[in-house]
Every structure is written in structure tokens, then in C-alpha cells.
Amino acid sequence: MLADILARLQQLKVSTGESGVAAAFELNWECLEPETQTLACLLSLFALASIPWDLVKLAASASHLEFDLKANRSVLVKRYLLQELVNENYQLHDRIQELLRQKLEELPEADKLKRGFCQAIVSVARKIPQKLARIEIEQVSFVIPHIAQVTTVYQNWVSNEELISALVGLGRFYQGQGADEQVLTWYEQVLPWYEQCLSATKARFGESHPNVAASLNNLALLYQFQGKYSAAEPLFIQALEMRRYLVGDEHPDVATSLNNLALLCRLQRRYSAAEPLLIQALEMRKRLVGDEHLDVATSLNNLALLYESQERYSEAEPLYIQALEMRKSSLGNEHPDVATSLNNLAGLYEFQGRYSEAEPLFIQALEMRKLLLGESHPDVAISLNNLAALYCRQGRYNEAEPFYIQALDMARRQLGVYHPNTITIRKNLEILRQRRQP
Known part of the structure; x- marks a missing residue:
């Protein structure tokens, strides 16, 4: 991009060093119409990375720029101030960006452009x-x-x-x-x-x-995701207390804090502490957002998880089924939360010895997670582990082992060797190999 500019400078007997780059830039800048200069300055606000043109249009709209963006873009590309990539993506050279930012500060509308750029980016975030x-x-x-x-x-x-x-x-x-x-x-x-x-x-x-x-x-x-439960708990408690103080006891944010603290207690096997928090969060959500809200489905699922941990299977099953149907109704049949519900219901059936009902649900959850989240996502590792555990319970060790190995390798790479999920999968694989020994 700069090579063409510098070639033109050579013809004009201008140095091709750092001063030559600046001179090349000035040579092109002076030839630009004010609207093109404004667009160039707007582009300088973006990071040194691929810039999707739809994002530029969004920033231009937020900055109230009403001229022809496409025509002015063509001028910038033609004058080697903007590099065209593929699929309507563009990029600035780092030195060009630096020079454009200097020009930006000279514009009367500099603050308007910065504000519009930020508004556009935040709207996407x-x-x-x-x-x-x-x-x-x-x-x-x-x-x-x-x-x-x-x-x-x-x-x-x-x-x-x-x-x-x-x-x-x-x-x-x-x-x-x-x-x-x-x-x-x-x-x-x-x-x-x-x-x-x-x-x-x-x-x-x-x-x-x-x-x-x-x-x-x-x-x-x-x-909590990292397995650092002792670090998570005081923050959850602080957030809960702050929310109660600021918005009162009856508020969706308070219900969220109760739910999160309860889930942490369940992971720590403090079931008696978790249950009243989960029930309180569920009832609060029903009152505040209605019985069919997705937050209610989340609370139903989480309470079912607790009951399953306590082997209260008959209480857990209807909650799992209700949460699954609510999620399908609101999110469609292909969604990560639906995969989670399928996985959880399958786990319940496994613990009840209902293997023929559990297997297709585990497989469905696994395939959905691969499709939606990618082949190497930690949730895929969980699904592989769960399907392997089901096969292990049935004595289908040859089918279980490759799933455990795949899940363990994935968990080590994504979560680290000391993460609770990694430790659980490793122990499961060790148990399987012990059972297979003559």
C-alpha cells in the first residue's frame, strides 16, 4: 500500500524515509475532498485490525455523517490510504492510522466522531x-x-x-x-x-x-468456573447484600444473586444451604417475571440439579422436563441451553438405571453442543464424559474409554489439569481401567 505512494515520491525526488512517508501522506491528503477526509479520520478511530464496513456505516450513522460513504471509500482505496481486504473488510496501515489521528485532532468535529464511533461499538457489544x-x-x-x-x-x-x-x-x-x-x-x-x-x-x-x-x-x-470456590463465595455474598440494600428484597437481580450463591453451595456439596436459596429465587422469579420466563426455567433446572445430587429423583424429573419444554418453546430446538437440559435429564435417567432413555438424550446433547459451540468446547468434554459414564455403567468399556480419553485431553487443554472437571474425568478413566483389569 505504501510502496505505491513512495514510488510517486521518488518521481518527485522526495525522501522515502520516515519524512517521505509523511510527505506521501500529505500529498494525498491535500487532494481529498473534506468529506473524504472526515471518513478517513473516522476510520483512524478503529483498532489496527480488520474493519467490517457494516461497522463503519454504523459509526458514520452515529456520527451523523450524511455523505456517500461508498464513493469516498473508493477514493481512499484508490489513493492507498485504505487497504481493501475480503468480504467488505478494510484495514489501515499503522503509520497511516497515526497520521490520520493527527489530522483528526485538527477537525472541528473530532469529538463528534469519537463519540459516534464509541456509541456504534458499544451498541454491538x-x-x-x-x-x-x-x-x-x-x-x-x-x-x-x-x-x-x-x-x-x-x-x-x-x-x-x-x-x-x-x-x-x-x-x-x-x-x-x-x-x-x-x-x-x-x-x-x-x-x-x-x-x-x-x-x-x-x-x-x-x-x-x-x-x-x-x-x-x-x-x-x-x-466459580475455574473451580476457585473460596474466591467466588465472598464476591457472591457481597453482590447479594449490595443488591438487597440498593433495590430491596424483591428484585430480579436479588433472585439472580440467590441463584448463583445456591449453585456455588451445591458445587461445594452444601445441599442444605443451597435448597432454601434456590426455592427463594424460583418463587421470586415467578412473582416478578412470570411463570414462563427463561429465568424461571433456569431456576427449575437448578433446583432439579440439587434434588438429583441428593438422589431425590422423583422430585427432580418433572422440574427438568418443565425446564426443557420452556427452553424449547422460547429458544427453539437448537440452543446451548436446550442441550444443557437434555444432558441433565439424561443424567437423571442414568442414575435411575433408565439407560435406554438416557443414551439418545446424551447423544443429542453432544451433537448439539458440537454443532453450536465447536468440537473443542468444555461443554463438549462434559457431554463426552457423561456418555462414557453411561457406557461404563452398562459394562460397555470399549465404547466408554475413547470418550473418556477425548474428554480428558480436551479438559486438560481448555481448563487445566487442576480444574474440578479435569480431575473428575481423570478419575473416571482410572476407575474404568481398574474395572477392565482381569
């Missing part, structure tokens, strides 16, 4: 769901560097609520990526964003605020 399917991860990945740009470079041009939305969006994206195979697992990637979110909320809102409670809750959930 807000749409990132709490649980991402694989296709959603692929769709969102292109905007992640630009969301990070807002949270680091342009904090002064976003409101308190917008900053929190951007940080939470980043956290959700990295959390949904459970298939990353780098040395750092996904929770090590997301931890700085959640910690930054907590620090930012405290700095902007004070020590006691609903956004601070939400940040505490999110960080606690992350610790």
Missing part, C-alpha cells in the same frame, strides 16, 4: 449474548479489537453505562471461546476484563452501586 454459539463467536470476533479500543483508548468519550457494557461484552466473548488452544485458557484472557470492569465501576459509581454488584457477580462466576 451490548448485543453479545451471555452464552455464545460457535457461529456467534465467529460473527462477533471481528468487532472485538474495536471494543477493546473503546475500553482502553476512548474511555473519555463513553458514559459509565457504555463502558460497563463494552467491558462485559468483551468478557462474554472470551468466556464463550472455551475452545482456545493457546497456553492461556479462556478464563485467563477474560479475567483482566472483568477485573477492569470492577475497578472501573467502583471508580465511576462508588463502592455501592448496582453496576458494582453486577461486576462482583461476574467476577465471582469466573472464579
